[in-house]
Amino acid sequence: MSERKGATAKRQAATQTGKVAQAVAEGRMLPGSPEREQASEGRVEAAYRYLRNAILSNELPAGFQAAENEIAAQLGMSRTPVHEAMARLQEEGFVQILPRKGILVRALTPADLLEIYDVLIALEGAAAELLAAEADHALSSTLVELQASTDAMAEALADGDLDAWRAADERFHDALVAGCGNGRIQRMAATVAGQSHRARRLTLHLRPMPTNSAAEHQAIIDAIRSGDAAAAGEAARAHRRHARGQLVPILKRINFRQL
Amino acid sequence: MSERKGATAKRQAATQTGKVAQAVAEGRMLPGSPEREQASEGRVEAAYRYLRNAILSNELPAGFQAAENEIAAQLGMSRTPVHEAMARLQEEGFVQILPRKGILVRALTPADLLEIYDVLIALEGAAAELLAAEADHALSSTLVELQASTDAMAEALADGDLDAWRAADERFHDALVAGCGNGRIQRMAATVAGQSHRARRLTLHLRPMPTNSAAEHQAIIDAIRSGDAAAAGEAARAHRRHARGQLVPILKRINFRQL
DNA sequence: GCATTTCATCTTGCATGCAAGTTGGAATGC
């Protein structure tokens, strides 16, 4: 009716239903993360991204419960794609499908977070080993990105900008697994890392200042540069172990319902 | 019509459609792996298991192409659960959904196998570390299973029974990740290990006799028993690295279309 | 007033229907 759809709207006269869904599927109207413009990937992918972002940004907090119906209506699509997206989200641990009661956004328990950190320790250690074993260190754009994000971390820490520090830290860890050349490691790490982002944003201001994180990152970079795979892997594992160790006492104090 | 459904068939008069699907969903009629009787988990799960087994057992070889229609008809269900199962199988790398051409069973390339082995190296190393760090070593049923499967391996090797050796080897690695207490590690390892089973069965008779595998397993067990997490992790990683190293030259010789 | 029972409603799981797109082959022009 009074919808403003923007000048670039294509395929307007498609099916009578699903105008909003089409917009979401084309990458517009994704609240929270605009991300890069990407060709329409279908309604399932759109629903998945929307819901994942909504959960990660705490727009759908833990304990939130809804029916596929409502979510589908809100997204302007039918239940089917929402249903499939929910199956994916359940596999990844974000939600729980209660057989005939609805969909429940799961809380991250301390046990979940410890599991996630142990997975990250393993995968990032492997990624560091693989990077160190690669040949073209001089030309590696990954090393450039790792160094840049580490420098950005140090700078943000000097400015006391914790949000910038967190962003740079995520850049480093994303670059580490993205650059290792193993797509499976990258996808698995991205999945579990997404789950941990929720918690890390809440705990960010509760833990001591991460003064030596940049140094630990630098140690990883140096080991990769020197081609010492074992040292690089151990440095990455030690770094995550350190972060895990800092997290444990915090987890015992806060109210987990808010995760 | 002339269907024999067995005496235990329940819910016979449900919907008119889907008798075979119901049987499959209830755990009967799963060719290849009988597995344990498990309560009906729905048609999606049934289709997923059936297709996964069919691919792993090479009943659906790489390059096989079919429409959701046919598979659904063969399983006695509608396209919907097959569609959702295929989405899962695509995420896990077993098949590729060609947008409007059908479903293609993917071949495992050498690069895929190397990726899988690197993931297993990371996850099993982490599992070994976690097991070593646990407290109740004496009572651990996991250690009992690890030791039993390792003994079975040595025995099978003495008998020259490669199939029994492979079964015992799989038992060991399954117990390692299952006993570590981290459900995410277990699920991730199970996913990628499933993919590698196809290849391992083909390469089993092509590689040198695995004479020192039992010794390497024993080293992992001993390190876990002594509570030395670092040593246990490194032993597990070294074991997988060793296997990976043996696999590389084989991969370059065989015809990959058959994977 | 309180416990029990029943039923209407709401939920997911799946079947079916429909539309858009591609593809292979048949028909046509040369």
Add this chain to the structure above:
DNA sequence: GCATTCCAACTTGCATGCAAGATGAAATGC
């Protein structure tokens, strides 16, 4: 005979319809 064009048939993606089951509240018995 060969290239080109067009169409019919399959394909998946998604909407909709329908049934089984759970749930909570209203009605009933005490």
